[in-house]
Amino acid sequence: MNNNIKAELKKIVTPDRFRDDPETLASYSYDGFNVRATPEIVLFPVTTDEISQTMKIANHEKIPVTVRGAGTNLSGGSVPHQKGIVLCLTKMNKILEIKTRDRYAIVQPGVVNGDLQQALAKDNFFFPPDPSSFTVSTIGGNIAENAGGPRCLKYGVTVDYVMGLEVVLASGKIIRLGSRNVKDVTGYRPSGIFCGSEGTLGIITEATVRVAPIPETKQTAMITFADLDHSAQTVADVIGSGILPAAAELMDNAVINVVEDAMQLGLPRDAEGIILVDVDGVEEAVEKELNKIVEIARANHATDIQIARTKEESDALWTARRAVYGIQNRLSPDIIVEDATVPVSRIPEMIRGCKKIAARHDIKFCIVGHAGDGNLHPTISTDIRNKEEMKRVEAACIEIFKLAHELGGCLTGEHGVGLAKAPYLSLVMSPDTMEFLSTIKASLDPNNILNPGKFA
């Protein structure tokens, strides 16, 4: 990038929010995935106009632009793979409007999910998408990655909560789609195009999101099994019975032990599987559903069923669940978390299959996941410096993807394609389908400057 361009960009965002020192560049070279790339400059715009002006220059000069929030994603979506500009939106962090009577909130993209939750909680409302990173990740990032989390089982993922967007296109043009209305079919649904586009189609500069009232009551149950298969079957049976828990998470023995090592919560170390179930709603319904879940668990040979007595107990279990990704890092220098997803009735088959694959390739493997919606995290402990082992890891991953596909599942349930899954799209998509994605991309970003190297 030549100095004239740098000078122009510096003028747009002011010198205060322009960085090209090696330390800042290195700080924006990574996210939660294990590939790095160093940008040439990092900008912290604070207005839509600054972003628009920046894009006009980038588009004219064909400079790659990677948009980023907190950089917590696990697929390399925010890694500036082809260098160029990182647009970091963390300073666009104002909540512009909350109107719970009309059930919406309008936010800038850098608002942290957890901060929005806190602001909404004052009115007894919440924003349902809850990625495990919600205490730090931004709404802009959540939308771009179409993030999901434990309670998306009942409430749906981010795309289900996006009502309106302001987007800066690659050309620098600013468009507004959608509105404050739950029902709005005026034109293409903005969420359908931009939600999950991973920064490849446009830059979200403002979002109108749907919010929901906090349910009257919530109960958390922890159910223990001596056989992982029984725990998987329980989840499938609970969902199959017509009950819709807020969340149903599964951990295998390896995960239970590493969590217990780190957090000493008193989890049963000898259990082969535990499931953590949240049921929410009106008190009577919660009670009834919980009883039914207990019944199903007993029929599936549960060895122990504990109901969290206090909010603190329940919070401790969920804090542990959210920290699993970080905790697993204690096991080995690197971990690879897959998020292949299958229809919930196929979960027992999927888990059995994954275990066989791991054994065949002799890799260290454990399983945790949002079992209730079929979104599993087969997790591989490895050391990416060990080339021989990495070959086996990659072979195992491909088999896991293929298995998921055979069972009617998908490659990635919530982490996104990014750098992680881009090479494998053809396993699950026909050439015509992939061409369709490319056509959309080319029409919106003909110079391929928005987050190039990622899926489309």
Place this chain on the structure above:
Amino acid sequence: MNKMDAKEAYDCGRCGLCLLTCPVYQNKIEESFSPRAKVQLSKYYAENNLPGSPHLKDIMSQCLMCGTCTANCPSGVGHEPLFMRMRASMAEDFGEKWIMKVLYHFLTHDEQLKLAAKFAKFGRNVVLEKLLKDFRVGTIPVKQMPNMNAQPFRDQMPEINEPQGSCKGIVLYFAGCATNYAYEDVGKAVVQVLTRMGYRVEIPGDQVCCGLPMFIHGAMEKARNNILKNISILNREDVEAVIVDCATCGSALRNEYSHVLRELGLDTQDAQSLALKVQDVSEFLYDRIELLVPLLKSDNNIEKVTYHNPCHLRNAQGVKNKVEALLTRIPGVDFVPAIDADSCCGGGGTFFYDHPEVSKKIVDKKIFNAKKTGASLWATGCPGCQVNLSGNLEETDQIRVIHPMQIVSKALAD
């Protein structure tokens, strides 16, 4: 080519959950200032993929060393030893500020420190007050800096203070620099309460500065003699506990001595056995609450008290909820928790001096929330936090920062 070891950095999975817990990141909202970035930058530096620079040194200095990231890190990254090593390496490459050199010199030469304190007393109590009253040290107006003791606390007190009544045990009292040179009232309260509870309180005369202000900035080699000397004096089998009234000294004696000695390639066995004996004075009292309660007067004047939990107590020593529980047991104390009692005050040793802009924002938020409780007393067992919190209060603020031991000693029956 540097040969720094960044082994802790390989435990980091870059999940980013530390962004929430870091007071500096929360103010800057720029990745470079997050614990995650400091870990990654240290790794790149150690791998010789990122050269050292004054800017890198500055980034590494923009850390309160509060340990909140470590306490909440799911991957168990050891930030502190890594950052200390990094700071040491940066200081080696790009020099240390003259003021730090002066500080290190005095902290390693106890006799000169005493002399300096005398001058400082004259300087602080006479010169500063008269001539420099409108000046600031970092964020703190000079007139709000603590007064110096007329005589060092340890010179005022006998080395052995006998208990009242039958002797329940012996404790050693490590009265750090703050108590020794500025907060004599805290020291007196500690001795009074412990002797009333039946403990023989020994204050070893030849104890020296704990060394933390040095090694926290990377000057580990300079701190070596202080550490070894304190261990040799305090590591005694016949005592029930080594009592510390300062969260920072406590974290040094209890936590950091082993880390630093290991970094220096020295044996850590004695440091580890000392660590088992070290207790913060409030924690020691709470664990023996049944000895304390009968000594307290029932008609103590009622005051609203809130609490600031020092990072060096909460994160470094793992003392949680005990001081709050102790305060609620004191007659007359109407305890009202502040919503952010557990977050860093922004003082961070010399952070308030080095980075006043960030520090001020952090401390102002703390003050806002403490005042919201309506308390008239703000208890905290860390002189660093005390200087920072009280130094940043407005003259019109109706809240006063105080050591928990002063609240307890005031509640003792005659």
